[in-house]
Amino acid sequence: MEDSSLNFLRKTFELLNDGGVFDTKEQCDAEKSLVDFRHPHELKQLILFSLTDNIDTQHDDDEIEKLCRDVIKFSVKTNNRNCHNQLFGGLDFYGLAGEWMTSALNTGAYTFEMAPAFTLIEEAVIQKSLQLFGLDDGDGILCPGGSSAIMYGINLARYAKFPSSKLEGNPQGLVMFTSEDAHYSMIKGASFLGIGMQNLIAIKTNEFGQMNVDDLDMKINDAIKRNLKPFLVNATCGTTVLGAFDDLNKIADVCKKYNLWLHVDACLGGSAILSRKRRHLLSGSDRANSISWNPHKTMGVPLQCSIFMVYRKGILHECNSSSANYLFQQDKFYETAYDTGDKSLSCGRKVDAFKFWLMFKKHGERGFEKLIDNAFDMSLYFVDQIKNRDGFEVIFQPQYTNICFFYIPKFMQKKQERDEKFWECISKLAVYVKERMMKNGNLMIGYSPLSSKNLGNFFRMVVTCQPPATRESMDFVLEQIEKIAEDFEFYDK
Numbered sequence: 001m002e003d004s005s006l007n008f009l010r011k012t013f014e015l016l017n018d019g020g021v022f023d024t025k026e027q028c029d030a031e032k033s034l035v036d037f038r039h040p041h042e043l044k045q046l047i048l049f050s051l052t053d054n055i056d057t058q059h060d061d062d063e064i065e066k067l068c069r070d071v072i073k074f075s076v077k078t079n080n081r082n083c084h085n086q087l088f089g090g091l092d093f094y095g096l097a098g099e100w101m102t103s104a105l106n107t108g109a110y111t112f113e114m115a116p117a118f119t120l121i122e123e124a125v126i127q128k129s130l131q132l133f134g135l136d137d138g139d140g141i142l143c144p145g146g147s148s149a150i151m152y153g154i155n156l157a158r159y160a161k162f163p164s165s166k167l168e169g170n171p172q173g174l175v176m177f178t179s180e181d182a183h184y185s186m187i188k189g190a191s192f193l194g195i196g197m198q199n200l201i202a203i204k205t206n207e208f209g210q211m212n213v214d215d216l217d218m219k220i221n222d223a224i225k226r227n228l229k230p231f232l233v234n235a236t237c238g239t240t241v242l243g244a245f246d247d248l249n250k251i252a253d254v255c256k257k258y259n260l261w262l263h264v265d266a267c268l269g270g271s272a273i274l275s276r277k278r279r280h281l282l283s284g285s286d287r288a289n290s291i292s293w294n295p296h297k298t299m300g301v302p303l304q305c306s307i308f309m310v311y312r313k314g315i316l317h318e319c320n321s322s323s324a325n326y327l328f329q330q331d332k333f334y335e336t337a338y339d340t341g342d343k344s345l346s347c348g349r350k351v352d353a354f355k356f357w358l359m360f361k362k363h364g365e366r367g368f369e370k371l372i373d374n375a376f377d378m379s380l381y382f383v384d385q386i387k388n389r390d391g392f393e394v395i396f397q398p399q400y401t402n403i404c405f406f407y408i409p410k411f412m413q414k415k416q417e418r419d420e421k422f423w424e425c426i427s428k429l430a431v432y433v434k435e436r437m438m439k440n441g442n443l444m445i446g447y448s449p450l451s452s453k454n455l456g457n458f459f460r461m462v463v464t465c466q467p468p469a470t471r472e473s474m475d476f477v478l479e480q481i482e483k484i485a486e487d488f489e490f491y492d493k
């Protein structure tokens with residue numbers, strides 16, 4: 001007799017498939033194909049979430065199946081071609097296969113004895129990444145997300161400049177610098193690592209969202225004059241909203257002048273390194289001290305896959321080790337340098353390298369390049385279409401595959417004066433369109449204000465590698481916005 005849990009496991013593919021998780025593009029435009037949105041109070045009526053019912057209750061497999069079908073039904077199908085809401089989208093099926101195998105093998109990436117093949121796979125992924133970004137003699141580690149990879153960078157930068165901080169804690173007066181458009185994980189990192197949020201100094205950005213390097217130089221100088229202790233500059237390659245790329249070479253010059261650690265947050269834009277046409281965006285990455293890159297964003301590696309790289313071997317271990325002797329005994333029978341766990345901040349660490357490695361084996365660098373170039377080309381196609389359609393306006397010519405734009409509804413297109421009320425209406429339209437998209441359930445794109453540019457809400461649409469975008473899928477977005485906006489009425493409240 002077969003174990004029922006194994007039977008259930010076999011069924012999971014069918015459940016996902018029936019739920020439309022792997023739907024092909026023909027089905028993707030139908031209403032509710034991407035999301036069947038319910039408010040929390042409604043969803044609570046549809047699925048029994050609570051675990052505080054009778055302590056003797058156990059559900060049989062039919063009930064478990066029903067629960068799974070419902071969870072799938074009310075989840076966002078990120079693999080739908082109209083899911084442009086986040087910096088990640090659909091996923092690569094080889095990557096998914098890798099993710100499933102990783103989970104089934106259920107091991108931790110800390111000692112070679114527990115993860116022999118995975119340890120060598122992680123090493124191969126790190127070596128390849130270091131080579132791509134020009135840090136050939138460096139080291140790295142996979143982290144549970146880009147925010148933690150950035151915090152690894154801050155931690156190493158502090159240790160490199162103030163090695164005694166590992167034992168004694170932070171010296172007084174630490175300050176670090178990042179652009180005003182950088183990801184909020186820098187702010188969280190400042191707080192988490194005891195540096196203090198007010199000691200993260202924001203640098204102005206230019207009209208395209210890139211760091212103003214003169215402002216950086218001036219603010220570092222000013223901090224030194226105030227007897228503060230600058231130790232790190234974070235440059236961003238692919239900012240979260242605008243997709244802007246800071247000029248790494250110019251920033252590296254400033255870091256050299258003041259002897260500061262340069263961390264490059266390439267969590268979003270790092271994937272451009274795989275395209276011969278676009279890798280110039282990351283020119284100067286070889287001058288970074290550390291880099292964070294999230295192949296789970298643009299490239300469709302299943303969440304999460306975040307790579308932290310550092311220019312020098314040994315420093316990760318020196319900075320993070322605590323030499324727990326129940327795991328990292330030095331008298332083991334194999335080469336203990338392969339026990340990567342003491343370089344990491346977490347103990348149990350999910351193996352996130354395998355799925356990416358498997359994708360690499362399948363697609364090769366040239367296959368990735370094609371997918372990345374397609375994402376860029378389709379975002380440029382989208383911008384071209386915008387320029388040819390009444391009412392749409394691009395805010396910034398995209399540097400990456402994020403497209404930021406407004407839509408001016410028909411009844412306002414003839415308005416001459418763009419006063420406060422006009423912009424209030426445009427801002428409210430974004431909220432309205434978003435709500436209607438979600439309720440129709442066949443399209444998701446984001447919206448955002450941007451205080452650094454004094455902008456109210458605008459649309460941020462993100463094109464990723466999976467599923468590969470097409471001209472039709474791009475046209476669909478524009479048509480839907482136009483259609484929904486027809487019903488928008490602006491009341492002066």
Ligand SMILES: Cc1ncc(COP(=O)(O)O)c(C=O)c1O
Pocket residue numbers: 087144145146147148182183185236238239240265267268294306
């Ligand atoms: C530019 C940038 N850096 C870092 C991160 C943080 O990555 P994660 O979401 O994996 O923590 C993000 C997330 O969107 C990002 O856009």
